Amino acid sequence: xxxxxxxxxxxxxxxxxxxxDARWFRDAEIVIPEKQMISIRLDADxxxxxxxxxxxxxxx
Numbered sequence: 001x002x003x004x005x006x007x008x009x010x011x012x013x014x015x016x017x018x019x020x021d022a023r024w025f026r027d028a029e030i031v032i033p034e035k036q037m038i039s040i041r042l043d044a045d046x047x048x049x050x051x052x053x054x055x056x057x058x059x060x
Contacts, residue, residue, distance in 0.1 A: 001009075010016045018024055042050075 010019070
């Protein structure tokens with residue numbers, strides 16, 4: 001397949017991801033999502049597990 005044929009195939013594929021070229025970045029709209037405060041209750045062992053994983057991730 002030539003580059004032109006590949007470009008046409010991508011353009012005609014509705015499931016294809018957009019090309020992240022200069023035009024895409026120029027036309028992109030920045031959307032800052034609204035955040036909401038929530039409160040949840042977790043078992044201590046679940047919270048400990050999550051904290052251990054977070055600490056391990058910072059070390060690696």
